[in-house]
Amino acid sequence: MKKKPLDKVNKLILYVLLTIFAVVSLLPLYWVFSTSLQLNSYQSQDMERPVSYVDSNPPKMYPMGIPLYFEHWGEARDAAKSGDAKEEAYHRDMMDHIVDNTFSSYENLFKKNDVGKWFFNSFYIAVVVTFGILLLDAMAGYVLAKKKFPGRNLIFWVIISTMMIPGQVTLVPLFIMVGNLDLMNTHWALILPDLSMVFGVFLMRQFMYSIPDELLEAAKMDGASEWRTFWTVVLPLAKPGLAALGIFTFMNVWNSFLWPIIVLNSSKLYTLPVGLKTLQDANLASFKLLMSGAAVSAIPMIIVFILFQRYFVKGLTLGGVKE
Amino acid sequence: MTQIPMGAVPKKDNEKLKVLKKPNKNVFLQMKKNYSAYLFLLPKLILFVLFVAIPVIWAFVLSFQEYKIFGSEFVGLDNYIKVFQSEAFLVALKNTLLFTVVTVPFSVLSALVIASMIFVLGKVSQSFFRSAFYLPTVTSMVIIAMVWRWMYNYEFGLFNYILGWFGIEQINWLGQSSSALWALIIMQCLIPFGVGIIMYLASMGSISHSLYEAARMDGASSFKQWLHITIPLLKPTTLYLVLLSTIGSFQVFTQIIMMTGGGPGNATETLVHLIYKTGFRDFEFGLAAAQSVVLFVIILIFSIIQFRVLRHDE
Secondary structure, three states: OOOOOOOHHHHHHHHHHHHHHHHHHHHHHHHHHHHHOOOOOEOOOOOOOOEOOOOOOOOOOOOOHHHHHHHHHHHHHHHHHOOOHHHHHHHHHHHHHHHHHHHHHHHHHHHHOOHHHHHHHHHHHHHHHHHHHHHHHHHHHHHHHHOOOOOHHHHHHHHHHHHHOOHHHHHHHHHHHHHHOOOOOOOHHHHHHHHOOOHHHHHHHHHHOOOOHHHHHHHHHOOOOHHHHHHHHHHHHOHHHHHHHHHHHHHHHHHOOHHHHHHOOOHHHOOHHHHHHHHHHHOOOOHHHHHHHHHHHHHHHHHHHHHOHHHHHHHHHHHOOOO | OOOOOOOOOOOOHHHHHHHHHOHHHHHHHHHHHOHHHHHHHHHHHHHHHHHHHHHHHHHHHHOOEEOOOOOOEEOOOHHHHHHHHOHHHHHHHHHHHHHHHHHHHHHHHHHHHHHHHHHOOOHHHHHHHHHHHHHHHHOOHHHHHHHHHHHOOOOOOHHHHHHHHOOOOOOOOOOOHHHHHHHHHHHHHHOOOHHHHHHHHHHHHOOOHHHHHHHHHOOOOHHHHHHHHHHHHOHHHHHHHHHHHHHHHHOOOHHHHHHHOOOOOOOOOOHHHHHHHHHHOOOOHHHHHHHHHHHHHHHHHHHHHHHHHHHHOO
16 A cells, blocks of 8 residues: 555544554553552551552552652651651651562462462473474475375365364363373373364465475485485475464463363463463452462563564464464 | 476376376375375374364264263264253353354454554554554453453442443443343453454555555545555455454353353353353263354354355455
C-alpha cells in the first residue's frame, strides 16, 4: 500500500485511538504485575489496624508501596534534619517494611509452595519437546520435500489430514493408553504426545522446498553421507524456519493446560499452569500471591517474545501457525 | 507450492520400461534405494502412529462402545443418542455457538481495523503497536483468565469500580446466569487477536502500490480505496483467520474451567468443558468419545460452510 502522508489531525486521532486500544489490551497484564506488587499490610502511626491495598475498594491502580515509600523517605529526611533520631528510625523501619511487603508474595511463592519445582518442570519439558520436535520434524520435513520414495505422498497426506481433527478427540484414548503404558502422572505422559504433534512436519516440509537441490547434489558428490548432508547442509539452511517452529513449540508447551491437568496429579510433578490452577482452587492463596504466580509464568514468554519477535512474525506468516 | 523434480538428470529409457513391466519389483527397488529416507521418517512416524493415528481411530471406535476395563461392549449408536438427548450437551452447544457467533466476527473485524490503522504509521510505531497487540497472545490463557476473574470480582473488581464512575450499579459478572456467559464473551472480544493483526499487516504489505495509484488518479478517497481495494484483496487472509478463530472458539475451555467451572448452573458450559467433565470427572469414556466426535463433525461442517461462503461471493 502506498503511504500517503497523513495530515497532522488525522495522525493525532490515529495515535490516540491506537493508544487507547493498546492500553485496554495490555491492562490485564499490567494488573497482574501491579497486584503482585501491591502492599497487603500497611499500618502507619495514625492507623488503628493494618490495611491491605490488594482488596481495597476502590482498587488501587498502581502498587501503593511506591508513593508510601517516598513519603516515609521524605519524613525520615526531615526527621534527620531536625535531629529526631527516634522518628527517623521509625520511618526507616517503615521503608524496610514496605519493600519487604511489596515483594513478599514472590518470596512466599517459592518458599511455601512448589512454584520453583513447577517452573523447573515447565521449563525442562518445554526445552526437551522443543528440541525433540525440531530434530524429528526437520528430518521428516526434509525427506518429504526433497526425496522421492514410494509412499511419500500417502504418508504426507495421512499426517496432514490429522491436523484437521481437534485435539480433544484423542483425549480419552490417550488417557486410556497412558494408563495402560503405566505412564499416568509422569512427565512422559506430556512429552510423548507433544513430540507427536504434526504441525512442524508440515511447516518444515514447506520450508525445505526452498533449499536448492544443487547444494544437496554437491554434498552428495563430495561423498557426504545422507546424515552428514542433513546435519551440515540442510539444517543450517533451515535455521529461520527452525527458529520459528522452535519458538511456537516452546510457547505451546509452556502454556499447555488441558492435557496436563488430566494426567498430572501430584504437586511435585505439576507444570506452572496446572500449579496455578490448584493454587486458585485451594482458595487459600491471596490474590497478591496468585498474581505473583501468574507473573512468574508470564515473564519467560514475554522475554522470549521480546528477544525473538521477528521469528514470531516470520512463523505466523510462513505457514499460518495455530495459536 | 510446486515441487521441483529431484535431480536434473532425466530417467533412462530402460528404467521407464521396467516400470511398465514389473511395477512391484520396481517399487521394492525404489524403496531399497531410498532406505535412508525411511530412516529419517521413522522416529516421527512411530510417534505419529502411536500417539495420533491410533488414538484418532480408537476415539471413533470408543464412541460406539461402552468402555470397560476388561472388554468393552459395542452399544451401537447409544452414545450418540445419549449425546443429543442430554440437556447438558444441548446447552453447551448453544453456549458455544453464541460465544463463537459473537466473538469470531468481532475479533477478525477488530484485527482488520487495528491492522489498517497500524499500517499507515511509520516503521517504529508500527513495530511498537504490533508488539503491544501481540503480547497478550503469548501469555497463557490460564493467566489471562485468573486476572480477568479478579477484575470481574463483585466487591473489589476493577470493572465494577470503573462502572461506578458512570454511576452504574455493581454487576455480579460471573456469579449470575444472566451475565456470566456475556462476561466471558466481552473478555474474549477485548483480548486482541494478535495473530490476526500480524497476518493482516503482512498481507497489506504485499498489496501492489500501483493499484492505489490508479485509484487515486480516479479520485477515490482513502476510505473508498480501503473498502474497494484493500478488503477484497485481503480476502484469503480473512478466510484463513475466520476459520482459525472459529476452530479455536469451538474449543474454548481454559477460561471456563478457570473462571466459572461451567456455572452458575450450566450457564457457561461449553462443548470442550463438557467433554472434560464427562470423560475425566464421570469417567464415561464412550460418551465423552461420542461428544468429541460430534465436536469434530460440527467444526468440520462450519469450516466447509465458511470456506464456501467466503470463497464464492467473488
